[in-house]
Amino acid sequence: MKQGHNRWRVLSALGGMLVSTAALASGLQLQEQSASGLGVAFSGMAAAAEDPSTVFWNPAGMSVRGGSGVSLSADYVIPSFKFDPAATSTYAALGNGGDAGVSSVVPAVYGYLSLSPQFAVGLAINAPYGLSTEWSSPWAGMFYALRSKVDTLNINPAISWKVNSVLSLGAGVSYERLQATLTSAAPDPLSATFTTLGRIDASHWGWGWNVGALLDFGQGTRVGATYRSAIGYTLRGALGFAEPAFAPLESSIQAALRLPATASLGLSQQLTPQLRLLADYTWTGWSSIDTLNIIATSGPGAGQLAVPPTPLKFVNSWRAGAGLEYQLSAPWLLRAGAAYDRSPVQDAFRTPRLPDGDRTWLAAGLRFLPAPGWAIDFGYAYLWVKSGPSDLNSSAIAPGVPGALVGTYHANSSVIGLQGSYDF
Numbered sequence: 001m002k003q004g005h006n007r008w009r010v011l012s013a014l015g016g017m018l019v020s021t022a023a024l025a026s027g028l029q030l031q032e033q034s035a036s037g038l039g040v041a042f043s044g045m046a047a048a049a050e051d052p053s054t055v056f057w058n059p060a061g062m063s064v065r066g067g068s069g070v071s072l073s074a075d076y077v078i079p080s081f082k083f084d085p086a087a088t089s090t091y092a093a094l095g096n097g098g099d100a101g102v103s104s105v106v107p108a109v110y111g112y113l114s115l116s117p118q119f120a121v122g123l124a125i126n127a128p129y130g131l132s133t134e135w136s137s138p139w140a141g142m143f144y145a146l147r148s149k150v151d152t153l154n155i156n157p158a159i160s161w162k163v164n165s166v167l168s169l170g171a172g173v174s175y176e177r178l179q180a181t182l183t184s185a186a187p188d189p190l191s192a193t194f195t196t197l198g199r200i201d202a203s204h205w206g207w208g209w210n211v212g213a214l215l216d217f218g219q220g221t222r223v224g225a226t227y228r229s230a231i232g233y234t235l236r237g238a239l240g241f242a243e244p245a246f247a248p249l250e251s252s253i254q255a256a257l258r259l260p261a262t263a264s265l266g267l268s269q270q271l272t273p274q275l276r277l278l279a280d281y282t283w284t285g286w287s288s289i290d291t292l293n294i295i296a297t298s299g300p301g302a303g304q305l306a307v308p309p310t311p312l313k314f315v316n317s318w319r320a321g322a323g324l325e326y327q328l329s330a331p332w333l334l335r336a337g338a339a340y341d342r343s344p345v346q347d348a349f350r351t352p353r354l355p356d357g358d359r360t361w362l363a364a365g366l367r368f369l370p371a372p373g374w375a376i377d378f379g380y381a382y383l384w385v386k387s388g389p390s391d392l393n394s395s396a397i398a399p400g401v402p403g404a405l406v407g408t409y410h411a412n413s414s415v416i417g418l419q420g421s422y423d424f
Helices: 003-027 061-065 244-249
Strands: 069-085 104-114 119-126 130-134 147-162 167-187 194-218 221-228 231-241 251-259 262-270 275-284 294-296 317-327 332-341 359-368 374-392 405-423
Touching: 061 104, 061 119, 061 147, 061 167, 061 194, 069 130, 069 374, 104 130, 167 231, 194 251, 231 244
Parallel strands: none
Antiparallel strands: 069 104, 069 405, 104 119, 119 147, 130 147, 147 167, 167 194, 194 221, 194 231, 221 262, 231 251, 251 294, 262 275, 275 317, 317 332, 332 359, 359 374, 374 405
16 A cells, blocks of 8 residues: 555544544533533533532622632543444444543632632633543554543633622633543555554644623523633644554644534522422524534645545534522532533534534432532533434545444433532
8 A cells, every 4th residue: 555545544543533523522511510500511601600610600699699719620521432333333343342431630729819709710621522432452443443532621710799789790711721631443554454543642732812791681480691711722643553554654744623612501499488490491403513624734745634534514503401409408518410411512413532423311409508708519410412323434524534433322321519608
């Protein structure tokens, strides 16, 4: 096999890698940012202003809460991803890859300080996107994915202004890192058989901004609205191989990726002195991602497209949720919630990096107040993910990747959250 042709095939597969990075960020776009929100399936977070995590959910809530506070939260995500290969998959005989779910902890730190009755400042440090999947090797889809690990780090200072007794406003900026490590099998250029291991490591920091408004109408009624901007990345990375013999095929690449804007409308309604309703509708503009262009930055063809443009064809997604909080006694608060989350991934472009589908949430949680100013939150959620087909072939998702991957994905996830907060 000619070296140039092999480079084209490998970088074509790499196009599939970067495609799935975007899918991963949305497919399990991490709602898991606070254990207090987990108990109501993150319903109504734009209006809840329940603890310092409001710095992230809606910064306007800082001046509504008053005082100052800090929160430490960790959600443990336990996903399961399985694949049933169809007989028409080129390498179906290599097996289903086992369970690709990799459990991970999603940490978050929040804090805010009231400067006056009208103004407050705060800081959120969290991970809005990320997951890990790892298929056993060899398997039917090894040319599309083996290991995928995506991490983000979001540093989000914010400010809040209480305009009057009804209206509060908030705004913030995000400095966010996206880091990805992705591997797949690559065609062996020295023989007609597979394989060598191809690997890409890429990262970049991007800037974004967010704004929020919170209306408190009295009598327990709050309406909140938030908007988070898109964040653009120029992912830069290196393509490498496990075997030194293939070093001549290694190169540097870069790809522009723009994660989408989101907007959320939330409601908090006190139904009785003990019972509160939380509800929300959130929109994510994933249609901003349509086609991915991968540029070679070293070696032959540097500065030009390394492969033909890769179609992504994401569609805008939305989620809606509702939850209840019940004050059982002075120190104990009970929670329950449900949500429905639409996926932006179309069937023809679903990849094994994250075999995403529409999700249904069912959640429960509680809050315990052990001492004045202190709060401990626990939450649990189970997510049913709609089974989705795979129909990947060289013309659909990554020209040059050998073989077709045909079959059905099955997935679900559990999330366990714990949070400690202190108001002062």
